[in-house]
Amino acid sequence: MTTPIIAMRGIVKTFGAVQALRDVNLHLMPGEILGLVGDNSAGKSTLMKVLTGAYTRDGGDVLVNGEITHFKSPHESRDLGIEMIYQDFALCGNMDVGQNIFLGRWPKRFGLFVDRPKMYEEARAVLSRLKVDVNSVFQKVESLSGGRQQSVAIARAISFNPKVVIFDEPTANLSVMATERLLETMSELKRQGVAQIIISHRLTDIFEVGDRIMVLKRGENVGDRYIAHTTEREVLELIVSGTPETALTAEEAMKKAA
Amino acid sequence: MDDLSTAGRHRSESGFTNVGRAPWWQRGFFASQTAYVVLAFLIITVAISFVADNFLNPENLLRTSQNFSYVGIVALGATLVIITGGIDLSVGSVMALTAVVTMIVMKWIAETALGFVSMPLALLIGLMVAGFIGLVNGLLIARLKLSPFVVTLGMLSICRGLTYVITKGRSQAPGGPSVDTFYALTNGKLFGLPIPLVYLLIGAAIMGFVLHHTAAGRHIFAIGGNERAAALTGVAVERVKIGVYVACSMTAGLAGILMSGWLGAAQANLATGYELTIIAAAVIGGANLAGGSGGPVGAIIGAALIEVIRNGLVLAGADSYWQTAIIGMIIIFAAIVDRLRSLRAA
Ligand SMILES: Nc1ncnc2c1ncn2[C@@H]1O[C@H](COP(=O)(O)OP(=O)(O)OP(=O)(O)O)[C@@H](O)[C@H]1O
Ligand SMILES: [Mg+2]
Numbered sequence: 001m002t003t004p005i006i007a008m009r010g011i012v013k014t015f016g017a018v019q020a021l022r023d024v025n026l027h028l029m030p031g032e033i034l035g036l037v038g039d040n041s042a043g044k045s046t047l048m049k050v051l052t053g054a055y056t057r058d059g060g061d062v063l064v065n066g067e068i069t070h071f072k073s074p075h076e077s078r079d080l081g082i083e084m085i086y087q088d089f090a091l092c093g094n095m096d097v098g099q100n101i102f103l104g105r106w107p108k109r110f111g112l113f114v115d116r117p118k119m120y121e122e123a124r125a126v127l128s129r130l131k132v133d134v135n136s137v138f139q140k141v142e143s144l145s146g147g148r149q150q151s152v153a154i155a156r157a158i159s160f161n162p163k164v165v166i167f168d169e170p171t172a173n174l175s176v177m178a179t180e181r182l183l184e185t186m187s188e189l190k191r192q193g194v195a196q197i198i199i200s201h202r203l204t205d206i207f208e209v210g211d212r213i214m215v216l217k218r219g220e221n222v223g224d225r226y227i228a229h230t231t232e233r234e235v236l237e238l239i240v241s242g243t244p245e246t247a248l249t250a251e252e253a254m255k256k257a258a
Numbered sequence: 259m260d261d262l263s264t265a266g267r268h269r270s271e272s273g274f275t276n277v278g279r280a281p282w283w284q285r286g287f288f289a290s291q292t293a294y295v296v297l298a299f300l301i302i303t304v305a306i307s308f309v310a311d312n313f314l315n316p317e318n319l320l321r322t323s324q325n326f327s328y329v330g331i332v333a334l335g336a337t338l339v340i341i342t343g344g345i346d347l348s349v350g351s352v353m354a355l356t357a358v359v360t361m362i363v364m365k366w367i368a369e370t371a372l373g374f375v376s377m378p379l380a381l382l383i384g385l386m387v388a389g390f391i392g393l394v395n396g397l398l399i400a401r402l403k404l405s406p407f408v409v410t411l412g413m414l415s416i417c418r419g420l421t422y423v424i425t426k427g428r429s430q431a432p433g434g435p436s437v438d439t440f441y442a443l444t445n446g447k448l449f450g451l452p453i454p455l456v457y458l459l460i461g462a463a464i465m466g467f468v469l470h471h472t473a474a475g476r477h478i479f480a481i482g483g484n485e486r487a488a489a490l491t492g493v494a495v496e497r498v499k500i501g502v503y504v505a506c507s508m509t510a511g512l513a514g515i516l517m518s519g520w521l522g523a524a525q526a527n528l529a530t531g532y533e534l535t536i537i538a539a540a541v542i543g544g545a546n547l548a549g550g551s552g553g554p555v556g557a558i559i560g561a562a563l564i565e566v567i568r569n570g571l572v573l574a575g576a577d578s579y580w581q582t583a584i585i586g587m588i589i590i591f592a593a594i595v596d597r598l599r600s601l602r603a604a
Contacts, residue, residue: 054490075492090490092483094550095476103480104491106473113471 003066005030005164005195006051006082012059013046013219020046022219023060028164028195033186035206035227036199038216038239044199045087047216048166052077052084081163085153085170087199093142098123100141101156126159130185146173154182158189165189167198171205183209203232212250217242224250229257291544291596292556299563306566310573318569320452324520326565327454328513329532333539333557334461335509338502340540341469341482343549344399344406346506350532351417352391353514357524358421360384360515361430368434377436381515388511389504391417396500414533422526431523444519454516461509462554469553478502482549538585539564542592563588 006028013021020043028034036044049055051062053071062069064080071077074084091100099106101123109115123137130151141149150173157165167186171179186196186209200206206213207227215223215238222242225235230253238246248256307313332349339346364380372379391413398409432440448456469475477498480488489495518524541547542563543556567588568581 073492074490078492086490090484090487092480092487092550094483095479099476104477104488104493106476108473112473114473114476 002029004028004063005065007063007066008047008051008060009063010060011047011050011057011062013043013050013055013057020219021050021057024216024219024221026051026214028197030163030195031190031193032212033190033196033198033210035203035210035213036197036216037201037203037206037213037235038222042216043219044216045168048084048168048197048199052082052166054084078160078162081161082166083157083160083162083164084166085150085157085168087168087172091141091149091153091156094140096138096140097127097144097152098137100152101126101137101159103156122159126155130155130158130181147175147178150174151178154185158185163194165194165196167196167200169199169201171200171202179205203235207232215239215242220244221247223247223253225253226250229254290551290553290556291592292553292559294595295543295556295559295563295592299559299566302563302570303566306570306574310570312573313570318573320450322565322569323455323562324452325569326561327452327458328517328520328529329535329539329564330458330558330561331454331461331513331516332506332510332532332536333543333561334458334465334554335502335506336536337540337543337545337552337554337557338465338478339406339506340537340545340547341478341549341552342499342502343482343485343547344499344502345410345537345547346395346503347407347410347533347537348391348395348413348417349506349510349536350529351414351421352388352507352510353517353529353532354421354524354526355391355417355424355514356384356388356511357514357518357528358425358430358526359387361432361518361524362424364440365430365433373435376434377432377440384515385508385511388507388514392504392507393500395507396503399503400496400499418530421528425524425526427526429523429525430518432518441519444516454513454520457512457516458558462558465554474498474501479550482551535564535585536561538589542588544592544596546596 004027006026008024008026011021011024011026013019024043024047026034026036026047036047038044046055050057052074053076054074056072062071064077064082069077069080092103095103098120102119107115107118107122120137127137141152144152150170154167154170170182174182183205186198189196190209198206198210210227212224212226213230213235214221215235217239222244223235223238224247225238229250303313312318332353336346336349360380360383363383364376367373367376367379395406395409395413398404399406442453444453446453469478477488477493480491480493481495481498485495514524514529517528521528539560540552540557541560543552543558543560545552545556564585567584568578571580571584572578
């Protein structure tokens with residue numbers, strides 16, 4: 001029994017009157033791709049932000065490699081190799097592609113001055129490694145289309161050489177071609193042993209690359225299945241009419257089916 | 259140079275035949291509002307030199323450059339604040355408060371055993387007062403997330419009020435053994451240039467370097483572009499914001515001290531209403547109040563443009579009250595040009 005790289009236990013988060021998360025559990029094994037699905041406002045993004053430290057939890061534990069953590073900001077989770085691509089990208093439109101990829105950690109000369117040639121050189125390398133077709137690292141991000149901006153955000157996250165990557169609806173703005181490339185990138189990252197969580201409303205994408213899928217409904221776990229042992233139809237049913245009582249773990253569901 | 263060649267190489271690698279790199283006149287400095295204002299500045303200068311023949315007289319040019327240096331120095335600091343998406347309305351009052359505190363402290367220390375260092379000590383204390391006001395502004399804005407407009411509007415009133423309370427409305431002259439050095443440092447000449455202009459140029463050079471070549475400078479732009487993104491990527495948003503308000507207040511303090519050297523004394527009504535001219539200078543020079551753009555060249559050109567117009571109107575014998583109206587028109591015109599430019603680029 002290997003330890004999960006990420007384990008979240010009994011997570012509770014409220015925003016005023018809204019109970020966004022009620023006793024939610026999640027685990028992620030090394031090198032695993034987990035799909036996270038659920039209706040709008042089910043709490044998917046909130047759960048991931050609790051994981052990275054963008055939000056502080058009201059209750060529950062977050063364990064990384066079996067150890068309890070208390071991230072106060074995404075900066076701290078990044079130090080442990082956890083990287084998230086936010087639904088709303090989080091880029092600076094007034095700066096160019098190269099600077100955005102290195103936002104907040106520009107390569108330095110003498111520990112003080114930004115080393116521009118090196119920055120653009122490395123940015124170009126990351127983009128071509130990902131086959132992201134941004135025409136120039138000097139282009140201002142606000143002049144890119146939404147899909148390209150998303151590609152830049154993804155390039156940015158991956159350039160940190162993370163151990164865990166969280167994608168929050170990465171394919172929502174992407175063309176068919178760009179989606180294919182992203183799914184390829186995810187498989188490639190998986191081969192390199194990077195564990196990933198992908199939030200998506202497009203089950204097809206998750207079924208193409210995922211190992212396991214987890215369903216949230218109104219802030220509660222309502223199901224957990226191995227992709228190999230479930231169907232899009234069953235998952236849709238869980239999203240629409242799952243209850244905490246019928247949740248089961250992926251193991252239980254597999255045994256029950258057998 | 260290096261940029262051009264590598265960009266060309268990159269373009270041929272990626273298969274994007276419909277997107278190249280913008281031609282040189284549509285990117286970098288040439289595409290910025292600052293470049294347009296430099297052009298406008300040159301045209302207006304030439305036009306004024308035809309209307310008023312005394313204008314290009316070296317004597318007049320030096321006087322003009324001294325006049326805009328005070329606004330220019332503070333416009334540098336104000337530009338930093340504006341790049342982060344903030345605003346500082348308290349600068350005019352900070353100029354006055356710093357000036358009177360410096361004068362009073364200088365006279366006061368001159369009578370103690372530390373009299374021989376009364377001037378440097380007074381300058382230090384004056385600038386520390388200015389820095390402290392900036393720190394309070396910054397803490398309220400960055401930590402308590404109060405609106406910069408409201409905080410600095412309050413601070414405008416507080417500082418002006420304190421200035422009158424301290425001076426009881428009387429003007430404060432510098433005193434002590436080093437008065438002559440004080441005047442030399444604040445109102446003298448260096449290499450034939452008025453000394454405030456020298457401070458302005460040094461300040462602008464430092465600011466340009468910090469903004470473009472240090473991580474701190476890039477963080478200022480990142481915050482102005484998308485504060486949340488900057489925070490998520492680990493930029494110390496609070497610290498940077500507090501820093502720009504401190505820097506802005508200190509430029510105001512310095513300009514206030516310089517101005518009192520020029521006027522011979524610090525009056526309680528020193529620099530009343532200057533905040534608007536200062537912000538106007540920054541904005542005309544290309545600082546965008548929405549945050550994310552601006553720079554030292556723009557701040558200087560904006561300040562210079564305002565002064566050149568004022569001076570030109572005086573020399574041409576026009577009613578100097580026109581100045582205010584014309585500056586207003588230029589601000590709006592600059593905003594229109596900026597809008598048209600970004601529409602075309604998009
Ligand atoms: N910062 C916030 N302040 C207040 N309420 C919030 C905040 N963030 C999320 N919520 C609330 O928490 C609930 C869960 O939101 P969340 O964004 O996690 O949903 P989601 O599953 O990601 O939905 P979507 O598919 O639309 O992205 C919603 O009811 C939302 O209104
Ligand atoms: Mg979401």
